[in-house]
Amino acid sequence: MSIDYSQKIPNNVNLSNDRTLQRALEHWQPHFLDWWREMGPHDFASADVYLRTATGVDAQGWASYGTVKMPDYRWGIFLADAIPERKIGFGDSFGEPVWQQVPGEFRSQFRRLIVTQGDTEPASVEQQHLLGHTCPSLYDLRNLFQVNVEEGRHLWAMVYLLHAHFGRDGREEAEELLARHSGDADKPRILGTFNEPISDWLSFFCFTYFTDRDGKFQLKSLAESSFDPLARTCRFMLTEEAHHMFVGETGIGRVVRRTLEVMKELGTDVAQALRGQGVIDLPLLQRYLNFWFSSSLDLFGSEVSSNAAGSFANGIKGRPDETTQYQDHVCTDATYELPTPDGKGGVQTEKVSLRNAMNEVLRVAYVRDSEIGLKRWNMQIQKAGHDFRLKLPSTRFRRSIGAWANVPTDLEGRIIAREEYQRRLPEWLPTPADRTYVQSLMQRVSTPGKMAGWIAPPDRGINNLGLDYEYVRLN
Ligand SMILES: [Fe+2]
Numbered sequence: 001m002s003i004d005y006s007q008k009i010p011n012n013v014n015l016s017n018d019r020t021l022q023r024a025l026e027h028w029q030p031h032f033l034d035w036w037r038e039m040g041p042h043d044f045a046s047a048d049v050y051l052r053t054a055t056g057v058d059a060q061g062w063a064s065y066g067t068v069k070m071p072d073y074r075w076g077i078f079l080a081d082a083i084p085e086r087k088i089g090f091g092d093s094f095g096e097p098v099w100q101q102v103p104g105e106f107r108s109q110f111r112r113l114i115v116t117q118g119d120t121e122p123a124s125v126e127q128q129h130l131l132g133h134t135c136p137s138l139y140d141l142r143n144l145f146q147v148n149v150e151e152g153r154h155l156w157a158m159v160y161l162l163h164a165h166f167g168r169d170g171r172e173e174a175e176e177l178l179a180r181h182s183g184d185a186d187k188p189r190i191l192g193t194f195n196e197p198i199s200d201w202l203s204f205f206c207f208t209y210f211t212d213r214d215g216k217f218q219l220k221s222l223a224e225s226s227f228d229p230l231a232r233t234c235r236f237m238l239t240e241e242a243h244h245m246f247v248g249e250t251g252i253g254r255v256v257r258r259t260l261e262v263m264k265e266l267g268t269d270v271a272q273a274l275r276g277q278g279v280i281d282l283p284l285l286q287r288y289l290n291f292w293f294s295s296s297l298d299l300f301g302s303e304v305s306s307n308a309a310g311s312f313a314n315g316i317k318g319r320p321d322e323t324t325q326y327q328d329h330v331c332t333d334a335t336y337e338l339p340t341p342d343g344k345g346g347v348q349t350e351k352v353s354l355r356n357a358m359n360e361v362l363r364v365a366y367v368r369d370s371e372i373g374l375k376r377w378n379m380q381i382q383k384a385g386h387d388f389r390l391k392l393p394s395t396r397f398r399r400s401i402g403a404w405a406n407v408p409t410d411l412e413g414r415i416i417a418r419e420e421y422q423r424r425l426p427e428w429l430p431t432p433a434d435r436t437y438v439q440s441l442m443q444r445v446s447t448p449g450k451m452a453g454w455i456a457p458p459d460r461g462i463n464n465l466g467l468d469y470e471y472v473r474l475n
């Protein structure tokens with residue numbers, strides 16, 4: 001179904017046929033816009049930004065590009081096309097027709113999942129509220145804003161489900177999604193990572209690489225859901241999400257490239273010398289990766305989880321690529337072996353029901369996907385003739401949730417004494433000096449085609465435009 005842009009709320013869900021729902025969402029719309037003005041990109045309301053907007057939901061040509069002022073962006077409700085006769089793909093009801101309404105007995109589970117997913121979307125916009133002021137180029141500024149408006153749209157996607165399927169509770173949750181704020185002492189966002197401030201662009205690239213990728217895997221598993229409107233919503237969100245991870249991967253890749261250039265010019269890899277030239281030394285980058293990777297791992301939840309088992313059994317949340325990647329979609333007898341701390345400084349292997357280990361299955365798939373960028377970045381480093389390699393830390397490192405929570409380990413996941421852990425943390429995580437240095441690099445560059453000195457230009461511009469195109473016109 002094509003998207004109707006003649007409506008106040010663009011949509012492809014026939015919103016005008018359901019007047020009550022339409023009115024409720026039109027009532028929420030100004031609240032969303034108020035939130036955007038207050039918590040969205042600070043100071044850029046009058047800028048003309050070259051943005052893409054969804055115009056259809058097909059794989060080909062689903063978006064159009066044009067210049068928009070962000071408060072005028074057409075946030076709407078877009079579901080991927082229904083798959084005719086779609087059947088439940090996993091869990092106890094495997095093979096039965098999917099649901100168009102939420103079954104009463106699973107209502108609170110669905111609501112919690114949708115609210116949790118919905119909460120992350122505006123949270124990331126809030127985290128990046130001030131970032132535009134220090135953009136390394138107009139190209140990057142535009143990418144930041146593209147990510148921001150799409151996270152705003154993802155909030156719409158979840159709010160639509162809440163309004164359409166959860167009655168008064170859903171409407172109240174939709175209001176709460178605008179009332180919690182990232183880092184707020186009284187009403188913080190639900191998940192820890194989404195309360196970390198993102199005040200520099202290196203953190204932004206790490207966030208889009210690691211934390212948006214968590215989003216990708218959550219969406220992939222919700223795209224398998226038996227509740228068809230949720231599955232279709234998430235399938236379309238994934239189309240938009242891919243760009244967010246592209247921003248992260250190429251952003252970090254460009255930082256690496258620029259650093260390698262200066263290493264070559266100076267003939268040294270000494271951090272102090274490189275910092276003298278205003279680039280990001282690779283060990284510093286590694287510490288940022290350690291921070292954001294470990295923080296994002298917690299988003300998958302505990303290794304052993306009866307909640308996750310329930311979600312799988314009830315057909316609420318499957319595994320990413322459930323249909324194509326697995327033979328057994330019911331998993332009643334299957335087991336999973338988990339290495340866990342034995343409480344005496346060693347590691348034991350725990351055998352648990354596979355259903356209980358679904359969070360871990362998702363996390364393992366995420367880690368594998370996260371490796372791809374590191375391979376590419378390391379290829380650049382290798383080609384430049386250096387032995388240094390970027391590495392993902394062990395999934396046991398610096399965890400706050402699950403079996404490894406608060407177990408002191410080194411980057412390889414070896415359990416060590418707490419005193420050693422504390423002493424070595426400055427080797428592993430960004431130090432205050434690192435952060436101050438990175439912050440000192442954050443100076444706005446807003447001449448078309450120009451890049452800040454700490455980052456190389458991208459390979460190409462947006463939508464076949466040149467790098468010197470004025471992607472954002474600051475009025
Ligand atoms: Fe999102």
Ligand SMILES: [Fe+2]
Nearest residue numbers: 212215241244
């Ligand atoms: Fe995203």
